[in-house]
């Protein structure tokens with residue numbers, strides 16, 4: 001049952017196994033936090049024919065088809081462009097009207113649902129209002145990037161971060177089973193740096209993502225979450241050496257420019273942090289200490305959550 005291996009996230013597992021996931025749900029979490037795995041798991045569990053064992057059983061016809069990614073009543077919608085347009089949602093709506101092939105209902109998984117533009121979200125809202133028995137699972141990095149009207153109709157499940165010990169065990173098993181040789185030290189390091197995101201841990205190992213870029217990605221994701229997340233991200237950045245912290249600043253400023261374009265409603269915050277980081281680069285050049293700078297960054301950002 002390799003593909004259904006979903007670490008942690010007991011709330012999703014339990015709800016799906018009991019058929020009580022909800023008919024429109026949001027799985028929210030940063031890149032690499034296992035949203036797609038969780039959705040595949042939940043869809044299989046909902047349609048599993050075994051009533052006695054833990055669903056998904058992995059053995060019934062439905063589970064075997066789901067595992068192979070070939071279940072006729074599970075549709076994975078992947079955006080093929082920069083955003084999901086209203087026509088895409090209309091197609092999805094048409095499909096939801098069709099009778100399921102073999103199951104009591106259909107499951108639709110919409111990847112990167114946060115890429116739905118306003119018009120698409122309003123069209124989607126209509127789909128949710130229809131008396132259909134289908135289950136819709138929306139995957140997005142941040143539930144708050146969806147319209148409140150859509151969000152309020154969905155049950156939100158936030159992906160749980162995986163603790164370093166479980167991440168280490170997962171990575172050790174993964175690379176023991178593959179022909180890739182990865183040292184134990186690299187696995188431990190990736191498990192620590194990934195902050196609960198297995199996808200990120202794999203990127204650190206396989207794409208050689210640097211400590212600085214992992215810390216920058218973490219900081220940027222934290223900025224959209226809450227004060228505690230930002231404090232944790234800054235604490236992690238404070239462990240970088242001077243060169244790495246310089247790279248961190250560079251990556252963060254690049255990410256902020258992109259974020260400001262993608263989410264204009266938060267532009268003010270992104271620009272303020274951008275300016276602060278630019279100042280930090282000068283202080284770093286003037287021999288400012290990394291620990292102190294990361295601390296200042298944390299304090300600076302904390303202001304945004306107290307308004």
Ligand SMILES: [Zn+2]
Pocket residue numbers: 047048049050056057058059060061062063
């Ligand atoms: Zn089954």
